Amino acid sequence: MSELREPDLPRTMKQRGGKALRTGWTTGTCAAAAAKAATVALVTREPQTRVEIALPGKDGDWRQRVAFPLERCEQIKPDVWQAVVVKDAGDDPDVTHGAHLTATVTWRDEPGLGLDGGEGVGVVTKPGLGLEIGGPAINPVPRAMIDRAVGEAIDLGGGRGVCVVISVPGGEVMARKTTNRRLGIIGGISILGTTGIVRPFSTxxxxxxxxxxxxxxxxxxxxxxxxxxxxxxxxxxxxxxxxxxxxxxxxxxxxxxxxxxxxxxxxxxxxxxxxxxxxxxxxxxxxxxxxxxxxxxxxxxxxxxxxxxxxxxxxxxxxxxxxxxxxxxxxxxxxxxxxxxxxxxxxxxxxxxxxxxxxxxxxxxxxxxxxxxxxxxxxxxxxxxxxxxxxxxxxxxx
Structure with a gap:
């Protein structure tokens, strides 16, 4: 018979001063915003300062839209653009708060989106996560968000497509404060989120x-x-x-x-x-x-x-x-x-x-x-x- 336990919340997760806690954005949302900004810059050849994306709704709609300022958006090589969105996790304690979600985008000959993980994004090495072993730890909803965000910038169904690499400088260090290694995610953090919004559910x-x-x-x-x-x-x-x-x-x-x-x-x-x-x-x-x-x-x-x-x-x-x-x-x-x-x-x-x-x-x-x-x-x-x-x-x- 299992012993009944109800652990207390970590001190940092308790309500602060009687005020409602502030929501934030998931790593998936920030990655999608960075990916769209870099794609727009690739198409227009102009740096972007702000980007707007859609969030997944409860009933499969994408009506809610949010805008993000860009920390950086620049051309790093011919036909290669990079954009950075800084994650704001709101008042939900999160090791990725302040992380620089970075998208590097370039053309590819075949249509569609090629998505991969770069520096600071973990690699899946064990089963049980619903992700391909050997692939980047980018969960299904963030993948869909990135696909939709990039699709708003370019028609992925015809002509050339784009390659998007999501990276998180310092992500490997951040991951040491998570359970990723135990779960078989090596080398960085996971790109997560199911609604795009970090709500302080655990507060x-x-x-x-x-x-x-x-x-x-x-x-x-x-x-x-x-x-x-x-x-x-x-x-x-x-x-x-x-x-x-x-x-x-x-x-x-x-x-x-x-x-x-x-x-x-x-x-x-x-x-x-x-x-x-x-x-x-x-x-x-x-x-x-x-x-x-x-x-x-x-x-x-x-x-x-x-x-x-x-x-x-x-x-x-x-x-x-x-x-x-x-x-x-x-x-x-x-x-x-x-x-x-x-x-x-x-x-x-x-x-x-x-x-x-x-x-x-x-x-x-x-x-x-x-x-x-x-x-x-x-x-x-x-x-x-x-x-x-x-x-x-x-x-x-x-």
Whole structure:
């Protein structure tokens, strides 16, 4: 049975002076801005001082646009231009705050975008990250942002394309303060981001917003004189929230709370307001931490335990060799992929969900019943669920 733990936030992550914390920009956003600026300069042969790009929206739209000043934009060789955007991480502590996201752009004969990493951008050496081994650690959403930003400057579908190399001077030193080496990302930082915006999810202000959302659910139910308060659906992020809404279309929007790292805070507030039932929807990484009894899952205060996943795999499958492969997995995602390849994702995922449901119930001393669902990395497909997950009762689709 997992010991329940809820580590405190790092001192630097707590709300400052009662003021709302400032949002910032991801490395992916800054890289996309630099790439567009360098491409515009390549096309026009004129240095740029400011650039505007689109951000990915929740529903696949790119309507939101943001502008960035350029630290530098210049021609460094014939038909080679380079642009630099300095990252502002806002008030979310980040080792890449102030990093110089640099894009070097040149023509290539074939159409389309050729994207690579240069100095200070890590190289992927292990599976489990959803990225090509040997390729740059530039995640899928930043890749899409760079592709779109460059496409706004030049038609990538016809004629010549461009080569873009993203680099981060000093990135290898920055990476020493991250978990990149343990994850098999060598030589620099990762280019990250799913929304383009760094929101202080891991701060006291975000915890307060989670607690407020739970209070709103309970308060609205009482105001409507509902016989019972509907289930509180906790989701780890934007993708899982969207997926949970699709899985549970019979529930009102107020039920869904993007909990981030603050599962413990949400559960305490649920108990306080008499919310009788919680449904938790997440991906393998956060669920593994919760299965280990960790109720505050920020990366600085907890790590994924593949040993736990191996201990689940053995009894669930009766396959000791498979359990050893899971134990040696690089990440929770890697373990997920091992399960999937072996055809046991459903049975092992269900065992994880059951263990998480037990942790959530124990944390509330049985005052809240819990059910848990695991979704895939798109957040859209239900992979496994605990035995209390009742699709029909909530009007869900499976």
């Amino acid at each position: 006291a202000s975000w915890r307060a917003s989670v607690e407020q959302a739970v209070s709103v659910l309970a308060g609205q139910s009482r105001a409507e004189a509902a016989a019972t308060i509907p289930p509180l659906v906790l989701c780890t992020g934007g993708r899982t929230e969207k997926g949970a809404m699709a899985l549970l279309p019979g529930l009102p929007e107020v039920c869904f709370v993007e909990v981030g790292d603050f599962t413990g805070a949400a559960l305490r507030k649920a108990v306080e307001h008499g919310v009788p039932e919680v449904a938790f929807v997440g991906m393998i990484g956060k669920l593994t931490k919760l299965a280990a009894g960790i109720l505050m899952t920020h990366y600085t205060r907890s790590a994924v335990d593949t040993e736990l996943l191996a201990e689940i795999t053995g009894p669930a499958t009766g396959d000791a060799e498979l359990a050893e492969r899971v134990r040696a997995a690089n990440t929770a995602r890697h373990a997920y992929e091992v399960w999937d390849a072996a055809g046991v994702l459903g049975v092992c995922g269900t065992a994880v969900c059951d263990q998480v449901a037990d942790v959530l119930a124990r944390f509330t001393e049985g005052r809240v019943t819990a059910s848990v669902a695991m979704v895939d990395f798109t957040g859209r497909r239900l992979v496994a669920a605990s035995d209390r997950w009742d699709a029909g009762r909530w009007g869900a689709q499976r």
